[in-house]
Amino acid sequence: MDFRADQIERYSRHILLQDIGVEGQEKISKGKVLVVGAGGLGAPVLLYLAAAGVGRLGVIDGDVVDLSNLQRQVIHFTPDVGKPKVLSAKEKIRQINPDVEVVTYQAFFTAENAFDIIGGYDFIVDGTDNFPVKFLINDACVLGGKAFSHGGILRFEGQTFTHLPGTACYRCAFHSPPPPDAVPTCSQAGVLGAIAGMLGTIQAAETLKFLTGTGDLLTDRLLSFQAKSMTFRTVALRRRRHCPVCGEHPVITALHEAEQAVCELKKNETYPFI
Amino acid sequence: MSKSTIAINGEEREITLPLSLGELIKQNNVSQPDMVSIQVNGEFVFRERFDDTPVNEGDEIDFLYFMGGGR
Ligand SMILES: [Zn+2]
Numbered sequence: 001m002d003f004r005a006d007q008i009e010r011y012s013r014h015i016l017l018q019d020i021g022v023e024g025q026e027k028i029s030k031g032k033v034l035v036v037g038a039g040g041l042g043a044p045v046l047l048y049l050a051a052a053g054v055g056r057l058g059v060i061d062g063d064v065v066d067l068s069n070l071q072r073q074v075i076h077f078t079p080d081v082g083k084p085k086v087l088s089a090k091e092k093i094r095q096i097n098p099d100v101e102v103v104t105y106q107a108f109f110t111a112e113n114a115f116d117i118i119g120g121y122d123f124i125v126d127g128t129d130n131f132p133v134k135f136l137i138n139d140a141c142v143l144g145g146k147a148f149s150h151g152g153i154l155r156f157e158g159q160t161f162t163h164l165p166g167t168a169c170y171r172c173a174f175h176s177p178p179p180p181d182a183v184p185t186c187s188q189a190g191v192l193g194a195i196a197g198m199l200g201t202i203q204a205a206e207t208l209k210f211l212t213g214t215g216d217l218l219t220d221r222l223l224s225f226q227a228k229s230m231t232f233r234t235v236a237l238r239r240r241r242h243c244p245v246c247g248e249h250p251v252i253t254a255l256h257e258a259e260q261a262v263c264e265l266k267k268n269e270t271y272p273f274i
Numbered sequence: 275m276s277k278s279t280i281a282i283n284g285e286e287r288e289i290t291l292p293l294s295l296g297e298l299i300k301q302n303n304v305s306q307p308d309m310v311s312i313q314v315n316g317e318f319v320f321r322e323r324f325d326d327t328p329v330n331e332g333d334e335i336d337f338l339y340f341m342g343g344g345r
Contacts, residue, residue, distance in 0.1 A: 153343040
């Protein structure tokens, strides 16, 4: 890949980094990353990956921009209220960096479309807001042999880890979604806007590390932070022999969705519980 | 009854044995026990087993909280 003069200038602060250089920037520019959800986490992830010049950015989200999103979903602006989030996101990405190819999916990530969509990408970023889809992303990536970044935020807290084939997965630590009636509903929970930026930029950094092969990824470790005390901690995760999806005798061999609508929690949990 | 030391999320704690994981959750005022996943010495423990899993001297216990937000 031959960079144009303007690209050399645009990416000069990456190229200056010994661990990245021109070669690393080439890897970023050839990278294909899917961001599931163009919301609180998806916004900073998309903005930084666009600025970094990731070759292809896929964005999947079936929602339209709501006024209550703007407190944290920094890729959407006030005039975007009512616009499909994927369109709003695409417009900003194109303005930040015309080098980036943007592929939009104005849909929700489901058991039916998951494999088709992730197939075209090297790395997947979870920027979703509910457990059924977080578990679905995990299962699709584990079964499909894809690397991904998990992210979750709540109130003043966030947590994330990175999965590579062979390392611990979300089910190794959390097994299955919590009882739906225990999950705080969206209106009850709330989140400090900047928390989304704190966690999303960690996910964006992990993505760039993955694409360039730089440093040690957040694999087999769960990073959590509590912003009220501003403390971070890392807990070791272990790939479990009895994990329902990546263990020795997996019971999840195809994709299913747990029945738990966003903000409208139902009882039925369709994943098998071993 | 005996005083013992365990580690919760990396911090040392004095506890009195015998004690189950379920009782430990209550003592720690975990407001939503259903929203926590527990590892004892790195091993996952099923939620259904919290009440009959004993805590032992020197255990390293991690409370991992479910965080489902992202939008
Ligand atoms: Zn697993």
